[in-house]
Amino acid sequence: MATIQSGFALSNGVKLPCIGLGTWQIPEEKTLLATLTSAIKLGYRHFDTAHIYGNERTIARAIEMSGLPRSEFFITTKLWNADRGYRPAIEAFNASLKAFGLEYIDLFLMQWPAAKGEAMTWQSINAGTWRAFEELYEGGVVRAIGVSNFLVHHLVPLLAKAKVAPMVNQLEIHPGYTQMSTVTFCQDHGIQAVAWSPLGRGALLRHPAVSEIADRMGVQPSQVILRWCLQHGIAAVPKSLNPEHQRQNADLFGFELSETDMERLDKLPQSCFSGLDPDHVTF
Numbered sequence: 001m002a003t004i005q006s007g008f009a010l011s012n013g014v015k016l017p018c019i020g021l022g023t024w025q026i027p028e029e030k031t032l033l034a035t036l037t038s039a040i041k042l043g044y045r046h047f048d049t050a051h052i053y054g055n056e057r058t059i060a061r062a063i064e065m066s067g068l069p070r071s072e073f074f075i076t077t078k079l080w081n082a083d084r085g086y087r088p089a090i091e092a093f094n095a096s097l098k099a100f101g102l103e104y105i106d107l108f109l110m111q112w113p114a115a116k117g118e119a120m121t122w123q124s125i126n127a128g129t130w131r132a133f134e135e136l137y138e139g140g141v142v143r144a145i146g147v148s149n150f151l152v153h154h155l156v157p158l159l160a161k162a163k164v165a166p167m168v169n170q171l172e173i174h175p176g177y178t179q180m181s182t183v184t185f186c187q188d189h190g191i192q193a194v195a196w197s198p199l200g201r202g203a204l205l206r207h208p209a210v211s212e213i214a215d216r217m218g219v220q221p222s223q224v225i226l227r228w229c230l231q232h233g234i235a236a237v238p239k240s241l242n243p244e245h246q247r248q249n250a251d252l253f254g255f256e257l258s259e260t261d262m263e264r265l266d267k268l269p270q271s272c273f274s275g276l277d278p279d280h281v282t283f
Contacts, residue, residue, distance in 0.1 A: 001018055001230065001253060002253055003043060003250075003253065004017060004018060004019035004020075004043055004044060004045075004046075004250045004252070005017050005043060005045050006018050008192050008233070008235050010144050010167040010168065010192055011165065011167050011190040011191070011192075012144060012167060014106070014143050014144045014167070015074075016046070016074065016107070016144075016168065016192060016194070016235055017044075017045050017046035017074050017235070018230055018235050018236075019044075019046070019226065019230075019235070019236055019237075019238070019249065019250060019252070020044065020045075020046030020047060020048050020074070020076070020235070020236070020237040021035075021036070021039045021044050021046065021047050021048065021237065021238070021239065021240070021246070022048050022196060022197075022237040022238060022239035023035075023036075023047060023048060023049045023053060023055055023059065023239065024049075024050070024053055024239060025053075025239075026055065026239070026241060031241065032055055032058045032059075032062075033058055033061065033062055033065075035240075035241045036058070036059060036062035037062055037065065037066070038243040038246060039246050040062065040063075040066045040068070042243070042246050042247055042250055043250055044246070044250065045072055045073050045074055046073075046074040046075075046076065046237070047059050047073070047074075047075055047076070048076045048170075048196075048237040049075075049076065049077050049078075050077055050078035050079075050080065050111055051077060051078070051079070051080060051083075051092060051095060051096045051099065052078075052080040052111075056077060056096055056099040056100045057099050057100065057101065059075065059100070060099075060100040060101050060102060063075075070102065073106075074106045074107070075100070075102070075105055075106045075107070076105075076106060076107040076108075076109065076170075076237075077096045077100075077105055077107075077108060077109075078108070078109040078110070078111040078148060079092050079093070079108065079109065079110050079111055079129070080092065080111055081111065081112050081114075081283060084110075084114055084125050084126075084128075084129045085125065085128055085129055085132075086128045086129065086131050086132045087132070089110075089129050089132035089133065090132045090135070090136070093105075093108060093132070093136055093141070093142070096108075097141065103141075104140070104141050104142060104143060105141070105142045105143070106142070106143045106144065107142070107143065107144045107145070107146060107167075107168060108133060108136065108142045108144075108145050108146075109145075109146045109147055109148045109168065109170055110126070110129055110130070110133065110146075110147045110148065110150075111148045111149065112148065112149045112278055112281060112283075113126055113147065113149060113150050113151075113154040113278055114126050114129075115154060115278055115279045116279075119157075123157040123158075126154065126157070126158050127157070127158065127161045127162075130158060130161070130162055130166075133145040133164075134162070134163055134164045137164055138164075144167045144168065145164065145166065145167060145168075146166040146167050146168030146169060146170070146191070146192075147166045147168070147169050147170075148169065148170040148171070148196070149170070149171060149172075149276070149278040150166070150169055150171075150182075150278070151179075151182050151278055151279075152181060152182055152185045154278065155169070155182075155185065155186075155189075155191075159189065165189065165190065165191065166191050167190075167191065167192060168191065168192045168193075168194055169182070169186050169191050169192070169193055169194070170193075170194040170195075170196050170237075171183070171193060171194070171195065171196065172195070172196055172197050172273070172274055172276065173193065173195035173196075173198060173229065173234055173236075174195060174197065174198050174199065174200045174204055174225060174229075174272060175204065175207070175209075175210065175225060175228060175265040175266070175268045175271075176200065176204060176207070176268040176269065176270055176271030176272050176273070177200070177270060177271070177272065177273045178266060180266070183232070183234065187233060192235060193233070193234045193235070194234065194235045194236065194237060195229050195234050195235070195236040195237070196237055197274060198225055198226060198229055198236040198237070198238050199222055199225055199226075199238055200225075200271070200272025200273075201272065201274065203271075203272040204221070204225060204271070204272045205221040205222060205225075206221075207221075207268070207271060207272070209264060209265065209268060210224055210225060210265070213257070213261050213264070213265075217255055217257075219255060220248045222238065222245065222248055222249055223248055223249070223251065223252055223255075224257065224261075224265075225265075226238065226249060226252050227252050227255065227256070227257055228257060228262065228265050230252060231256070231257055231262060232262075
């Protein structure tokens with residue numbers, strides 16, 4: 001890999017840029033537009049959003065204003081929990097497509113698994129929702145489909161019923177919360193792992209182990225963490241409104257973490273976890 005536009009090949013051959021820009025809780029319109037504009041100038045082409053974020057139209061506007069072809073961009077959006085089920089998922093996707101004003105979306109994710117109640121019930125909900133994803137994929141309006149926050153015990157029953165396996169699983173992943181058992185399962189089954197909140201909502205930037213490695217290597221703490229993701233074969237979607245931080249987060253290809261430093265980060269005790277456990281979220 002040479003730039004953040006370099007991609008991980010998904011199971012269907014679609015290329016997912018290795019670093020994207022997360023857009024959760026970025027204020028709408030002017031602030032978001034300025035954030036996206038600076039990111040595009042710095043080479044970002046993957047933008048990660050969800051219909052519930054309410055900013056799909058602004059992302060499409062920023063792409064339009066860039067003057068670059070739509071085909072250069074990779075757009076991810078997600079299905080919210082209230083829209084699970086076959087018909088609601090189809091309707092929610094169409095609402096996203098309309099909000100973007102685009103002919104297709106690059107990646108559509110089921111944002112959280114149904115995981116409450118009897119196993120047969122929540123597994124049936126996930127399977128019915130996934131059937132809609134497969135239909136959208138087969139219809140050509142989305143280039144790749146996947147899930148988010150699915151742990152192994154959510155993935156196994158879904159894979160057992162799926163005609164098309166998820167191509168991506170987006171998870172909270174960072175040193176101090178590696179979720180390596182799920183990442184390894186995904187890699188063994190051809191599912192690309194993507195890290196959300198890879199910087200631990202910024203708290204991990206002040207972790208002594210991360211700071212020591214960054215100081216020794218002459219790079220920023222964020223660069224150490226994102227490089228750790230890439231060396232594990234994990235794509236990432238850090239969020240930043242600051243153009244200089246965006247630049248730093250994209251400058252990951254002039255150094256490499258040693259095996260010792262990778263192991264040190266792998267073994268950090270749990271830290272900077274959001275507390276959002278897929279089996280216990282209340283939304």
